[in-house]
Amino acid sequence: MKVIKEKHTLLMRWTHWVNFPILTIMIWSGLLIYWANDTYTFTLFGVTFIRFFPQGFYDALHIPRRLAEGMAFHFLFMWFFALNGFLYVTYTIISGRWRELLPSRHSFKEAWLVVLHDLHIRKTAPPQNKYNAAQRIAYTAIIVMGFGSLITGLAIYKPVQFNYLAWLCGGYHLARIWHFVLTIGYVLFFLVHVVQVILAGWNNFRSVISGFEVIDEKPQPAIQIQNDETNKKTE
């Protein structure tokens, strides 16, 4: 029998989908700014693997010579990015849903098993609640990263007025590098996230839009002895 199982709250879905275009605009306008001094490379042992960014990339996205415009967009959408993040975090704390999100002390070991399972090396995945251990770590990390972008961003934005933030980031110069690294982190997160969502399938994807999953439940006898764990879940 098909059963509707509630999964994501309206606020979580709202902030998730609001964040997506805002972050896209922040990354795009950030590129317009970064272009004006695009000195970062990924270099190991004297070998440069990636230069951020190749000319073709800039040209394809019409990035060059738009610094002033980039700053203007960036300094508008920063407010929305911060507000939306603040809304999600506040809600998650107050509602107690952080319990479903924050990694526990078992999560790091379990996350490894999840990864092995996802890579088809291990047959079974550890039992999970709303988020599995790998998700807990990834989704908590992305919130921490968002907070990091705010802090490093403020340190770059007003390094004299917020000189303690600049100090916290290891100085203005390093703050700009952190800010950039975090952005690369979002892009990598996004790539893995999209692949995982596709693999997880429609039911999972829909739950982030309509809030519920549909599960097949076997008809159960009227009286059933349930253990504490399932009791908790159905409460």
Add this chain to the structure above:
Amino acid sequence: MKLTKKLNKVFSKNKGPKKELTVEQKISRRNFISFGSLLVLGGAAYGGWRWLYTSPNEAPGITGEAHKPLRAVLNANEKVVRQLYSNKNLVKTYPKEMAAKVVRHNSDIGSDGLIDVDNWKLSVKKQNGELLNIGIDEIKKLPKTEIIYDFKCVEGWDQISHWGGVKFSDFIAHFKLDAETRFEYVGMETPDKEYYVGVDMPSAMHPQTLLAYEVNEKPLPPKHGAPLRLIIPVKYGIKNLKRIGSITFSNNRPRDYWAEQGYDYYAGL
């Protein structure tokens, strides 16, 4: 199910006794509402974005070349940031060894070529219309202040550099320009008036703002703004005007080279 049927279901009140919806109905109903909302809100968001992205530029004036709504936001941000501003917040300073030997040089607008330092005079226009013409030797007699700090360009680069000169606030005190500090802005222009900046008074009077005549303990070379330039650590490099020709005071924003080209007027750090 057809869309019209669905719409009817959502918007019309059920006549007669309410029937319990089946699970299938609940699913399709909730899907319809949530996906519909996503589509409508997404469309509205996209429309909003297109409106902003294609919004016309502001009329050219003291500021220019920014989308009108974005300029309004830049100005609103300035108001917020000015609340946080304090002359007690100092830029970090560094030991002398850390100062760059080759100081980066970005632009020559207004300070191109050589200048006859002996004939150069700084003109300061006072409130009463009086014009001060000050030679570089007179300025060098004032107490000297040095600063080694991380110079920050709006492009994104930064460099620790070593400057020497007279504090702007000392300069003001010495030439008895205290009445002028009641104005809201200081305007500075190069002798040829090709480059010009406007700086709010609190930033100009910041204890680390210098009228600099030395870099790395030597007189400024022409490309760094000989004989006198502005070093204002609470602003991006674009406000650090080289080869100052004139200083004026006003309550309105003085014209500003980069603010005319889409950049934030305040450009504060």
